[in-house]
Amino acid sequence: MAAFSPIAEEFWRAQLEGAGVLQNSSGLLIAVRADLAENRRLTVLERTDSATVLLTPELAERLALPSAVDLSLTGFRAVLADAAITLHGADAVHYFAEDARPSLLAETAPPGIRLLTADDLEAFAIFQATASEQDVADADVELDHWAVAGAFAGDRLVCAASAYPWGDSLVADIGVLTLADQRGRGLARAVVRELARCVLDRGFEPQYRTQLDHTGSRAVAAGAGLRWFGNWDAIASGA
Numbered sequence: 039m040a041a042f043s044p045i046a047e048e049f050w051r052a053q054l055e056g057a058g059v060l061q062n063s064s065g066l067l068i069a070v071r072a073d074l075a076e077n078r079r080l081t082v083l084e085r086t087d088s089a090t091v092l093l094t095p096e097l098a099e100r101l102a103l104p105s106a107v108d109l110s111l112t113g114f115r116a117v118l119a120d121a122a123i124t125l126h127g128a129d130a131v132h133y134f135a136e137d138a139r140p141s142l143l144a145e146t147a148p149p150g151i152r153l154l155t156a157d158d159l160e161a162f163a164i165f166q167a168t169a170s171e172q173d174v175a176d177a178d179v180e181l182d183h184w185a186v187a188g189a190f191a192g193d194r195l196v197c198a199a200s201a202y203p204w205g206d207s208l209v210a211d212i213g214v215l216t217l218a219d220q221r222g223r224g225l226a227r228a229v230v231r232e233l234a235r236c237v238l239d240r241g242f243e244p245q246y247r248t249q250l251d252h253t254g255s256r257a258v259a260a261g262a263g264l265r266w267f268g269n270w271d272a273i274a275s276g277a
Contacts, residue, residue, distance in 0.1 A: 040135040040265045045243040049209045050083060050268075053092055060104040066111050068103060070095045080273035082125065084111060097123075097273075128271040129247040130256060132264035134234065142263065147232040151225075154186040154198065162188075165195040168217055177215035184210065185240070187233040189225040197225040199233045203242065210242040214258060221254070227261040234262070 057069035068091045074081075080093040089111040093101075101117050109117065118125070134142060154162065162181045165188075166174055179186075183200035190196065199214035212233060216226045234244040246264050248255035259266075 041137070042133045042265070042267060043136060043139075043243050045208045046133045046245070046267065049204075049207050049243070050090075052207075053081075053083075054090070057092065060098060061108060064108045064110045064113075065089060066091065066109055066114060068093075068098075068109070068114070070098050077275065078272055080123070080125075080277075082111075082114075082128075082271045083268050084128070084270075085268040122277075124274045124277045125271045126274045128250055128269040130250055130259075131267045131270050132246040132248075132259045133267050134244060134263060135265045138263050138265075139238070142231060143235060143238060145231065145235070147235075148228050150190045151228050151232050152187065152190075153232065153236055154181060154188045154195075156181070158188070158195065161190075161193070161195040162198065165198060165217070169215060170218070173215055173218075178213040179215045185233060185236045187229050187236065189220075189229050191220070196220040197229050199226070199229045201233055201237055201242075201244065204245060208242050209245045210237045210240075212237075212244055212246045214255075224261065226258045230258060230262040230264075 054069055057071045059067065059069050061068040065088050067088070070093055072095055074092070074094050080097050081091070083090045091114060101121055105117070159181060179198050179200045181200070184202040186198060186200040188195050188198040197214070197216040197220060199212055201210040201212045203209070204211045212230060214226050214230055230246065237244045246259050246262070247270070248259060250269065
Protein backbone atom coordinates (compact mmCIF):
# COMPACT_ATOMS: atom_id res chain seq x y z
CA MET A 39 0.00 0.00 0.00
CA ALA A 40 1.27 3.48 -0.86
CA ALA A 41 2.51 5.68 1.99
CA PHE A 42 0.50 8.88 2.03
CA SER A 43 1.12 12.26 3.62
CA PRO A 44 0.56 12.51 7.39
CA ILE A 45 -1.88 15.35 6.59
CA ALA A 46 -4.10 13.00 4.57
CA GLU A 47 -3.93 10.20 7.10
CA GLU A 48 -4.63 12.54 10.01
CA PHE A 49 -7.58 14.11 8.19
CA TRP A 50 -9.39 10.77 8.16
CA ARG A 51 -8.28 9.76 11.65
CA ALA A 52 -9.66 13.05 12.99
CA GLN A 53 -13.15 12.04 11.88
CA LEU A 54 -13.13 9.55 14.76
CA GLU A 55 -12.10 12.01 17.48
CA GLY A 56 -14.67 11.91 20.26
CA ALA A 57 -16.50 8.98 18.63
CA GLY A 58 -17.81 5.97 20.48
CA VAL A 59 -16.85 2.61 18.97
CA LEU A 60 -19.71 0.15 18.44
CA GLN A 61 -17.70 -2.47 16.56
CA ASN A 62 -14.08 -2.96 15.53
CA SER A 63 -13.86 -6.42 14.02
CA SER A 64 -14.42 -8.35 10.77
CA GLY A 65 -12.56 -5.60 8.92
CA LEU A 66 -15.18 -3.01 9.88
CA LEU A 67 -15.02 -0.18 12.42
CA ILE A 68 -18.40 1.31 13.29
CA ALA A 69 -18.39 4.45 15.43
CA VAL A 70 -20.89 7.13 16.49
CA ARG A 71 -20.57 10.89 16.91
CA ALA A 72 -23.39 13.20 17.91
CA ASP A 73 -22.02 16.32 16.18
CA LEU A 74 -22.01 15.15 12.56
CA ALA A 75 -23.39 17.50 9.90
CA GLU A 76 -26.74 16.65 8.37
CA ASN A 77 -25.22 15.60 5.04
CA ARG A 78 -22.50 13.60 6.84
CA ARG A 79 -24.62 11.86 9.46
CA LEU A 80 -23.59 8.57 7.89
CA THR A 81 -20.33 8.08 6.01
CA VAL A 82 -18.39 5.05 4.83
CA LEU A 83 -14.68 4.96 4.02
CA GLU A 84 -13.61 1.73 2.33
CA ARG A 85 -9.90 1.05 1.95
CA THR A 86 -7.99 -1.97 0.66
CA ASP A 87 -8.40 -4.23 3.67
CA SER A 88 -10.74 -2.37 6.03
CA ALA A 89 -13.68 0.00 6.21
CA THR A 90 -14.90 2.66 8.62
CA VAL A 91 -18.52 3.65 9.20
CA LEU A 92 -19.25 6.85 11.11
CA LEU A 93 -22.83 7.75 11.99
CA THR A 94 -24.99 9.60 14.48
CA PRO A 95 -26.38 7.85 17.56
CA GLU A 96 -29.90 8.37 16.15
CA LEU A 97 -29.06 6.47 12.98
CA ALA A 98 -27.28 3.76 14.96
CA GLU A 99 -30.43 3.28 17.02
CA ARG A 100 -32.55 3.18 13.86
CA LEU A 101 -30.26 0.47 12.49
CA ALA A 102 -30.25 -1.46 15.79
CA LEU A 103 -26.48 -1.09 16.18
CA PRO A 104 -24.44 -2.60 17.64
CA SER A 105 -25.65 -5.78 16.03
CA ALA A 106 -25.95 -9.10 17.82
CA VAL A 107 -23.31 -10.42 15.42
CA ASP A 108 -20.22 -8.70 14.05
CA LEU A 109 -20.95 -7.15 10.68
CA SER A 110 -18.76 -7.16 7.61
CA LEU A 111 -19.09 -4.20 5.23
CA THR A 112 -21.36 -6.35 3.06
CA GLY A 113 -23.48 -7.14 6.09
CA PHE A 114 -23.67 -3.47 7.04
CA ARG A 115 -24.85 -2.58 3.55
CA ALA A 116 -27.58 -5.21 3.91
CA VAL A 117 -28.66 -3.57 7.18
CA LEU A 118 -28.87 -0.22 5.35
CA ALA A 119 -30.97 -1.77 2.59
CA ASP A 120 -33.35 -3.32 5.11
CA ALA A 121 -33.81 0.11 6.70
CA ALA A 122 -34.33 1.77 3.29
CA ILE A 123 -31.32 4.03 3.83
CA THR A 124 -29.41 4.88 0.66
CA LEU A 125 -25.98 6.37 0.10
CA HIS A 126 -25.12 9.15 -2.32
CA GLY A 127 -22.66 7.09 -4.39
CA ALA A 128 -19.00 6.61 -3.56
CA ASP A 129 -16.14 8.86 -4.61
CA ALA A 130 -12.71 7.38 -5.24
CA VAL A 131 -10.36 9.54 -3.15
CA HIS A 132 -6.78 10.07 -4.38
CA TYR A 133 -3.63 11.64 -2.94
CA PHE A 134 -0.01 11.83 -3.98
CA ALA A 135 2.13 9.15 -2.37
CA GLU A 136 4.97 10.50 -0.25
CA ASP A 137 7.62 9.22 -2.66
CA ALA A 138 5.98 11.06 -5.58
CA ARG A 139 6.19 14.51 -4.00
CA PRO A 140 9.85 15.41 -4.70
CA SER A 141 9.53 14.96 -8.47
CA LEU A 142 6.20 16.81 -8.49
CA LEU A 143 7.63 19.81 -6.66
CA ALA A 144 10.75 19.88 -8.86
CA GLU A 145 8.73 19.84 -12.09
CA THR A 146 8.19 22.92 -14.26
CA ALA A 147 4.80 23.43 -15.89
CA PRO A 148 4.70 23.04 -19.70
CA PRO A 149 4.22 26.20 -21.82
CA GLY A 150 0.67 27.53 -21.73
CA ILE A 151 -0.08 26.18 -18.26
CA ARG A 152 -0.10 28.52 -15.28
CA LEU A 153 -1.97 29.67 -12.21
CA LEU A 154 -4.99 31.89 -12.91
CA THR A 155 -5.91 35.20 -11.30
CA ALA A 156 -8.78 37.69 -11.42
CA ASP A 157 -7.16 39.09 -14.58
CA ASP A 158 -8.31 35.90 -16.35
CA LEU A 159 -11.99 36.63 -15.67
CA GLU A 160 -12.96 37.12 -19.33
CA ALA A 161 -11.10 34.05 -20.55
CA PHE A 162 -12.62 31.97 -17.75
CA ALA A 163 -16.14 33.19 -18.52
CA ILE A 164 -15.74 32.19 -22.17
CA PHE A 165 -14.31 28.84 -21.06
CA GLN A 166 -17.31 28.08 -18.85
CA ALA A 167 -19.77 29.23 -21.51
CA THR A 168 -18.16 26.88 -24.03
CA ALA A 169 -18.39 23.82 -21.77
CA SER A 170 -21.66 21.96 -21.27
CA GLU A 171 -23.78 22.84 -18.24
CA GLN A 172 -23.44 19.27 -16.97
CA ASP A 173 -19.63 19.32 -17.24
CA VAL A 174 -19.47 22.66 -15.41
CA ALA A 175 -21.73 21.37 -12.63
CA ASP A 176 -19.84 18.08 -12.26
CA ALA A 177 -16.38 19.66 -12.21
CA ASP A 178 -17.15 22.49 -9.75
CA VAL A 179 -14.25 24.58 -11.06
CA GLU A 180 -14.51 28.29 -10.25
CA LEU A 181 -12.16 31.23 -10.70
CA ASP A 182 -12.90 32.52 -7.20
CA HIS A 183 -11.82 29.29 -5.54
CA TRP A 184 -8.81 29.27 -3.24
CA ALA A 185 -6.34 28.28 -6.00
CA VAL A 186 -6.88 27.92 -9.77
CA ALA A 187 -4.70 26.75 -12.67
CA GLY A 188 -5.37 26.56 -16.39
CA ALA A 189 -4.09 25.55 -19.80
CA PHE A 190 -4.23 27.92 -22.77
CA ALA A 191 -4.25 27.27 -26.50
CA GLY A 192 -3.14 30.69 -27.69
CA ASP A 193 -5.41 33.13 -25.83
CA ARG A 194 -8.13 30.51 -25.32
CA LEU A 195 -8.48 28.84 -21.94
CA VAL A 196 -9.19 25.16 -22.69
CA CYS A 197 -8.67 23.40 -19.34
CA ALA A 198 -8.92 24.59 -15.75
CA ALA A 199 -8.67 23.13 -12.27
CA SER A 200 -9.46 24.72 -8.93
CA ALA A 201 -9.04 23.79 -5.29
CA TYR A 202 -10.49 24.84 -1.95
CA PRO A 203 -9.86 23.63 1.62
CA TRP A 204 -12.20 20.80 2.62
CA GLY A 205 -13.92 22.12 5.72
CA ASP A 206 -11.40 23.46 8.23
CA SER A 207 -8.77 20.85 7.37
CA LEU A 208 -5.39 21.08 5.62
CA VAL A 209 -6.80 19.00 2.74
CA ALA A 210 -7.60 20.90 -0.48
CA ASP A 211 -10.20 19.34 -2.79
CA ILE A 212 -9.43 19.57 -6.54
CA GLY A 213 -11.83 19.69 -9.48
CA VAL A 214 -10.82 19.82 -13.14
CA LEU A 215 -12.61 20.56 -16.42
CA THR A 216 -11.32 20.21 -19.99
CA LEU A 217 -13.29 21.39 -23.01
CA ALA A 218 -14.61 18.44 -25.01
CA ASP A 219 -12.60 19.23 -28.15
CA GLN A 220 -9.34 19.37 -26.14
CA ARG A 221 -9.52 16.07 -24.29
CA GLY A 222 -6.97 13.33 -24.78
CA ARG A 223 -4.01 15.73 -24.97
CA GLY A 224 -2.82 15.38 -21.36
CA LEU A 225 -3.91 18.92 -20.45
CA ALA A 226 -5.87 17.92 -17.35
CA ARG A 227 -2.90 15.91 -16.09
CA ALA A 228 -0.56 18.88 -16.43
CA VAL A 229 -3.01 21.40 -14.98
CA VAL A 230 -3.74 19.20 -11.95
CA ARG A 231 -0.01 18.84 -11.29
CA GLU A 232 0.51 22.61 -11.55
CA LEU A 233 -2.36 23.22 -9.15
CA ALA A 234 -1.07 20.51 -6.79
CA ARG A 235 2.30 22.27 -6.56
CA CYS A 236 0.50 25.46 -5.53
CA VAL A 237 -1.52 23.56 -2.92
CA LEU A 238 1.58 21.91 -1.47
CA ASP A 239 3.46 25.23 -1.42
CA ARG A 240 0.68 26.60 0.77
CA GLY A 241 1.10 23.76 3.25
CA PHE A 242 -2.03 21.86 2.23
CA GLU A 243 -2.51 18.36 0.84
CA PRO A 244 -4.07 17.98 -2.65
CA GLN A 245 -7.11 15.69 -2.71
CA TYR A 246 -8.73 14.44 -5.91
CA ARG A 247 -12.17 12.82 -5.79
CA THR A 248 -14.10 11.23 -8.63
CA GLN A 249 -17.17 9.05 -9.00
CA LEU A 250 -16.28 5.38 -9.35
CA ASP A 251 -17.81 5.09 -12.83
CA HIS A 252 -16.14 8.24 -14.21
CA THR A 253 -13.35 6.50 -16.10
CA GLY A 254 -12.05 9.68 -17.71
CA SER A 255 -11.61 11.44 -14.38
CA ARG A 256 -9.97 8.41 -12.82
CA ALA A 257 -7.57 8.28 -15.77
CA VAL A 258 -6.66 11.93 -15.09
CA ALA A 259 -5.87 11.05 -11.47
CA ALA A 260 -3.62 8.18 -12.53
CA GLY A 261 -1.95 10.24 -15.24
CA ALA A 262 -1.26 13.06 -12.78
CA GLY A 263 0.49 10.62 -10.46
CA LEU A 264 -2.21 10.46 -7.79
CA ARG A 265 -2.77 7.18 -5.98
CA TRP A 266 -6.05 5.69 -4.82
CA PHE A 267 -6.56 6.10 -1.07
CA GLY A 268 -10.08 4.74 -0.60
CA ASN A 269 -13.74 5.01 -1.58
CA TRP A 270 -15.77 7.47 0.46
CA ASP A 271 -19.55 7.64 0.54
CA ALA A 272 -22.16 9.60 2.47
CA ILE A 273 -25.85 9.30 3.16
CA ALA A 274 -28.08 10.46 0.32
CA SER A 275 -30.09 13.63 0.74
CA GLY A 276 -33.46 12.86 2.29
CA ALA A 277 -32.52 9.32 3.28
